[in-house]
Amino acid sequence: xxxxxxxxxxxxxxxxxxxxxxxxxxxxxxxxxxxxxxxxxxxxxxxxxxxxxxxxxxxxxxxxxxxxxxxxxxxxxxxxxxxxxxxxxxxxxxxxxxxxxxxxxxxxxxxxxxxxxxxxxxxxxxxxxxxxxxxxxxxxxxxxxxxxxxxxxxxxxxxxxxxx
Numbered sequence: 001x002x003x004x005x006x007x008x009x010x011x012x013x014x015x016x017x018x019x020x021x022x023x024x025x026x027x028x029x030x031x032x033x034x035x036x037x038x039x040x041x042x043x044x045x046x047x048x049x050x051x052x053x054x055x056x057x058x059x060x061x062x063x064x065x066x067x068x069x070x071x072x073x074x075x076x077x078x079x080x081x082x083x084x085x086x087x088x089x090x091x092x093x094x095x096x097x098x099x100x101x102x103x104x105x106x107x108x109x110x111x112x113x114x115x116x117x118x119x120x121x122x123x124x125x126x127x128x129x130x131x132x133x134x135x136x137x138x139x140x141x142x143x144x145x146x147x148x149x150x151x152x153x154x155x156x157x158x159x160x161x162x163x164x
Contacts, residue, residue: 005065005138006150012062012131019055023048042112050121057128065135067146084140091133098125 030044064087106119138145145151 002138002142002145002148005135005142005145006148008131008134009062009065009145009150012058016055016059016062019051019058023051023055026051046110046112046116046121050124053121054124057124058131061128061131061135064132065138065145066151067144081140084136088133088136088140091129091136094129095126095133098122098129102126 026044026048030041030048033044034040102119102122102125104119105122106117108118110116110118110121135145
């Protein structure tokens, strides 16, 4: 089961990293087309915002599992079990209401991207909350994961490829 959590963690990390990578390409393209070519593209800003929301919510889930989210870490170090239950409740709330928001806006389209439903821009909320909930339940039932090899792969010391 812990291997499944490790793979979900890596999935969150990779999606977040790819989102940041493409966002760092799209924003300069928007600046280039606007100020050098004189014809600003309409799509870079909404796509960059979507990518930012994606890496924010999935990255927050991964950092929660790794114990590296500074604001959450300050609380979880002092109030372990009750706070994790509270965090689970917050995740369920965001999943339910974020999912409703995403579903109710699927019939609307973005002005700058008429082919994309507005609901897709809200989809990272329930997905990030789902991933965070999975990691909260992991911490509650299997203990903290911030010492697992997949989480500390960049730290000094021996690591095992079996963890991944």
